[in-house]
Amino acid sequence: MRADDGQCVSIGSEPHYEEYSMQQNANDNATAPLGLTESQWEAICALRPADEAISPTAEGQRPASIYFSEERYKAEIEQLFKKVPLVAAPSCYLKPGESLAQDGYGIPMLLTRDKNGVVRAFVNACRHRGSKIVEGNEPVASARLSCPYHAWTYATDGRLIGIPRPETFPSAKKCELGLVTLECYEAGGMIWVGMDPKEKPGLLEGSDQLHADLEAFGLHTMHMYGRRTYDLKANWKFVMEPFLEAYHIQRLHADSIADMFLDVPSVYGFLGHHQRQTSGKANFSPDLLKGNIDNLHKYITHAYLCFPNTVVITSPYYMSIMILMPRGANRTVVDYFMLTKSEPDSDKAKELFARSFELIHEVFGGEDFRAAELQTAALGNGNSGVETLYFGGLEEMITPFHESIESFLDKPES
């Protein structure tokens, strides 16, 4: 606390990022039907019939140590996660006038949305003696934020607005004791935050197209149906990888969703470090694209890697968002969110959504996440003797994922 009259800058007054309108509809290109971006439509049109599929042969490999080395984990946090914008929550999870504590990244984040819809992010720590201010992990209505310890009170824009018994702090200048800010912007239906208060991470190349794609799906206007948090004994890259390849679907998911998909390559696209997979389901045929499709998501699945750690997957009646938050070389917290177009408005819709929510838990939780835990259980102590892991042609997008990570690291091989 300084006694002199320092320059006071109102928190949130100088956004580092471009402003994005929540109303903006990225898809104003008339040639792409069904509310898609032109880029999404081009990828869909590139899908071939299953019997014309060519088996891809691009192989890759990486040292097993990148999944359990403590040194590598620390480098990923310091040189990657602290340097890029990260998804903290889907936009629709935080309504005007609400605040939300997000602890998944291992630092206490606090998100607020003011009455005008503007989202901000702070470190969730009081400037008096450091208590967490907003507790729990669900959105709470809060016109102001009052610390539970001695009731120092902050506005949702982070300004300190109240100190009980202020005469006992004669040198305190409220304008210097606002909440510590984190870089924050909203785009593509998600709230992106920089996790290090000392950094101001800028938009990654390709993010504009990523945001446009996700907004074309209406992600920014959807309804938050449900959330589940998983605390996994697994390296975050092991958790990510099944969402970058379809090779495992007929095997790992043999008893659940395998029938809905084919063992063929998808159409892959790079949006900078972000990735887009466009996959025809078992019922897809290119002829379908000549007619009117009632619900594209019944025939085509889109999976996005929002680099580095968030996955968005489309389904006929809902969208899945998964934020993978590394907490150690062998630990990842996953926040899963299921978004629907609107609240269920009939018993049929209620049953459908509830069944989907459970199916996701069984498939992602019980199968994909389990595989990541099995890998970590086998390799995580570093003594397995397995030194190299291999990726085949149907896993070809895993290698560019690693290349993207490595491009941020001083010593990528460690």
Ligand code: FES
């Ligand atoms: S620690 Fe927050 S008011 Fe004292």
Ligand SMILES: [Fe+2]
């Ligand atoms: Fe899977």
